[in-house]
Amino acid sequence: MAEAILDIRNLSKSFGGLKATDDVSLDLKKGEIHALIGPNGAGKTTLIHQISGTLRPSAGAIRFLGQDVTGLDVAARARLGLGRTFQISSLAMDFPALRNVMLAVQSRQGSSFRFFRNVGTDASLTEPAMAALSRVGLEGRAAVPASELSHGERRQLEIAIALALGSKALLLDEPMAGMGQEGSRSLTRLLDALRGEAPILLVEHDMDAVFALADRISVLVYGRVIATGTVGEIRNNADVRTAYLGARP
């Protein structure tokens, strides 16, 4: 059995009386794509927020690369190599695509307290950033401000940023949302190729993509994981069919 890169144990989060995350345990193993599916309001994004550090869980523990990160903030977890993309693209909108990626490269190199050297002519920043853009197919859009990129291109840019960070695991929150057919297909190919480099916890509504990519699927309903298994197991799980797949039109 492969080692777990990310290990979530008995995680709970309550907002008042509402249990958004209810005793969730799941893990992400080396080389796999683990999809997290569930109906709207199941608590998928809340769970991602707790793993990335935006929200503190009420109980439970998160271990990343063998280290307990439950008490660390977002920036500290990112520096350990926990990369993420957002459900709604979150970028420095005035900056060109390249400079968005360069921010991740400079973070990876260590200090942002360097005051004088021009980043635009610093090959140690621009070259890795350009390489990351090429991997997601955005090399031709490097100089375009993030605000002028299409929705799908912003998704790709977020992934390029996570790659440039040297992420050792990726949390992707609905990367396919709002993408066209062709965009979804090329992103599926990209993610497929990435799993060897960094395992992916994938929150996704696009079932074609999930079934094409996932090594394992966990189904979240009302904050609880009701089933975890391979694509075949989940397809044939009666609980899942009633709770989720069956409810789909």
Added chain:
Amino acid sequence: MRRETAFNDALAALLLAVPLAAHALAEPFYVALATRVAILALAAAGLNLALGFGGLVSFGHAAFFGIGGYVAGIFAAHAFNAEPLLGLPVSDQMPVIWLAAAVVCALVALPIGAISLRTSGVYFIMITLAFAQMIYYFAISWPAYGGEDGLSITVRNGFPGLNTANPLSFFLVCYGLLAAFLVLMWRVRDSRFGTALQAARQNAERVAAVGIKPFRIRLAAFVISAVVTGIAGALFADLNRFVSPSMMSWQMSGELIVLVILGGTGRLFGPVAGAILYVLLEYALGGLTERWQLFLGFILLGVVLFARGGIVGLVAGKARHG
């Protein structure tokens, strides 16, 4: 970008040419006016680092402006009377005074920033205002250095190799400092630190997600910003040969914000353009009516409604980030 550079160069040349011409024509008043522009531009350029590049709307920068002023005033008073300060001999040389103003401002800005930056938006504005008001009332109620009446500087502080009593020499000192700081800002804007600071303004969540803590970046920017505004304050006290608590008033904080917005928030030469316009209006309209700020209000309204990039934005268009 090229257009902005040309405009910046023109502003820099104008600000240098006017006092040189005035000096040649034996019109020291206009030299003093240009000096006022240069000093206010430096103070606003300091604020611009926090407000323009960092998006931190500090409504308390007058505190640092005033602290710098008081350092200049207190040093001048002690040096004039040959009294030691805290047991140390006191210099009346500007570089020493600037260094002292910088250290004091940094020491004050560090805790203020560390506390204020826990908040954001309106709360940040209010908490920086509250700190500045505390310092303002402290200055009023501290009798040793004039209290409410302020403190006169009998002899303008000196600068090695120059006679600062000469208006043109003093102008050149102020202009040189402004130019040096703008060059520094130009480098910082395009550096790693500048990238992180501007990214944190645009999207703090994104900055944290790549592993950079926005708080530290912002705190550093806030402290540097305070130091620069403080040094400008020391010059301002030397220009007027007088320092009083009014330099620390909330109106002064507001004026600095107005300068930045008028000129163009987050534009390198925005504070210079803002200061030129402000001082010109003050001079031209102030001669006609005491209520000249009414017209300033209209202009500010126009800028906020129709020209968000201020004067620089109007001339050079939207800022481009390389």
